[in-house]
Amino acid sequence: MTINVSIEKTRYAKCVAASKRVHWTIDEHVIRGRDLTLDDTFLPSSLSKVADLDFLTADEKRFMSQVQGRTYANIFGLVERFINAKILEVTTDHWLGDQDALEALVRFSNEEIKHQELFRRVEAMCADIMPAGYRFLPDPNGVAKAVLSKSTWSVLALTCFIEIFVLSHYKQAIDSDDSLSPLFKDVFMYHARDEAQHIIADELEWERVHNAMSPLAVDAAVDDFIALVGAVDDILQLQAAADVEYFCSSMNGGLYEENLARLKQGVLAAYRWQYIASGVGVPRFQEALGAKIKPQQFERISAALAPIMGSA
Secondary structure: OHHHHHHHHHHHHHHHHHHHHOOOOHHHHHHOOOOOOOOOEOOOHHHHOHHHOOOOOHHHHHHHHHHHHHHHHHHHHHHHHHHHHHHHHHHHHHOOOOHHHHHHHHHHHHHHHHHHHHHHHHHHHHHHHOOOOOOOOOOHHHHHHHHHOOOHHHHHHHHHHHHHHHHHHHHHHHOOOOOEOHHHHHHHHHHHHHHHHHHHHHHHHHHHHHHOOOHHHHHHHHHHHHHHHHHHHHHHHHHHHHHHHHHHHHOOOOOOHHHHHHHHHHHHHHHHHHHHHHHHOOHHHHHHHHOOOOHHHHHHHHHHHHHHHHHO
């Protein structure tokens, strides 16, 4: 037990050191007086899946990447609302305990607040240059209240899942794509730098909470996690439909019905890939989840995700 506590204390301290080392500010490091432009692609095709929409022109594909990129920033602004609330909640367990853990989580919270401001700035820059009519439909506070009504285990599981795929997206898709908007790339480079140490804190807190739970409580939390992923998919369906409507109205023309159906299907598939399927296969999340649940519980999760994975 002493060894495990020592290892955890060291990992929390490493989070603190990393947070200090990569500290950045929105204006000085990220935006630097720059603006987004509609001449640039926002999201790489490996995330937006616009290459699959072969009935769109090159200009239309670029605009679709911009619509999806705008939503990408807004989605992360939304999820960080409940992530920050949960992180602040679990700090109470460390108030009179491990001060390295407390500092790591307080810094985590501060960085999540900064991220929310950054994504509000991105939304404002998009609104300045893109056609009127875009709507981001989910209410961040309403979503946060619904998520936080679930067990802490399931919320920490979802948080870890999200932050792991954020880092994976940047490393595997965004960083290496030189065709993207330099400003948009920088937004997600600095975001990923913070998420790298947030994942460590996620893993530590999720494991700490898990170790204090009974098998029955964990089993119920698995159901909560399944429900939360289902709620994410509900949000994606809602926003994908809104984004297709906005895209079509902005193009000043209609698509043939068969292409409209393909567009709706393609955007929803892209969103399910971005926010669910791309994270499921990341070994780091599989290992963290697999260490806490039984094979039968893993099968329940897999069965619930199968329809989403199939369409993505």
